[in-house]
Amino acid sequence: MSIFQEFLENSLNKKIKNLVPLTGGASADINRIIFEDNKEFIVRRSVVKDKAVMAIPKNMEAKIQKIVKEYGAPVPEIIMEFSEGAEIGEGYVMQSVGGETIPRKILRDDSYKNIRNKLPYEIGKSLAQIHKTKLEKLQDLEKITFSESLEKLFIIYESFDQPQPVFDLAFKWLENQKILDYEEVLVHGDYRFGNFIISEKKLESIIDWELAHIGNPMED
Numbered sequence: 001m002s003i004f005q006e007f008l009e010n011s012l013n014k015k016i017k018n019l020v021p022l023t024g025g026a027s028a029d030i031n032r033i034i035f036e037d038n039k040e041f042i043v044r045r046s047v048v049k050d051k052a053v054m055a056i057p058k059n060m061e062a063k064i065q066k067i068v069k070e071y072g073a074p075v076p077e078i079i080m081e082f083s084e085g086a087e088i089g090e091g092y093v094m095q096s097v098g099g100e101t102i103p104r105k106i107l108r109d110d111s112y113k114n115i116r117n118k119l120p121y122e123i124g125k126s127l128a129q130i131h132k133t134k135l136e137k138l139q140d141l142e143k144i145t146f147s148e149s150l151e152k153l154f155i156i157y158e159s160f161d162q163p164q165p166v167f168d169l170a171f172k173w174l175e176n177q178k179i180l181d182y183e184e185v186l187v188h189g190d191y192r193f194g195n196f197i198i199s200e201k202k203l204e205s206i207i208d209w210e211l212a213h214i215g216n217p218m219e220d
Helices: 003-012 058-070 103-108 110-116 119-131 146-159 165-176
Strands: 016-022 029-035 040-046 078-083 090-095 185-187 196-198 203-206 213-215
Touching: 003 016, 003 078, 040 058, 058 078, 058 090, 103 110, 119 185, 119 203, 146 165, 146 213
Parallel strands: none
Antiparallel strands: 016 029, 029 040, 040 090, 078 090, 185 213, 196 203
């Protein structure tokens, strides 16, 4: 048994049957926890050496999810948070939400035919719920302007060292736009298919809050 698994069992007072690694986000080590009673949770954690550009601390991710849930946005319930140094890392355990995140399946499979027409409304409604979050609850979250976000994203793109003309064109186009300065809001920062968990009935959850910040709503 790993130190991390032992820590989770002691913290949650449950025996773990399986700890399944999932695809990581920009700054997270993500695992599905399956307990002996077959209940499932998701644990997201970071280790210091893996801190990504623009990524917020995991305790801030958890705080944001708790707050936007109060405003009606569909997000997983936070079960526990932890900050246990280099061996364990910093992170949180949250509810496991059933559904699909792969855009190709959601947009093409017959099983999602009925929900597809409803998705634009549900995605827009959820974004409005996020953007109406009272910022006084998030005073320790970084403020980033539209141009600063664009510059940081371009640096990340360049770091891949894989030039793609379509991305160069997109960045140049965005740079030339006169984006209006709207009232600052909580920005998700990566609001797209892939970060939506969608069932055959509805938008179940919005995930991956690691790029959240205070800024221009037009980013989302």
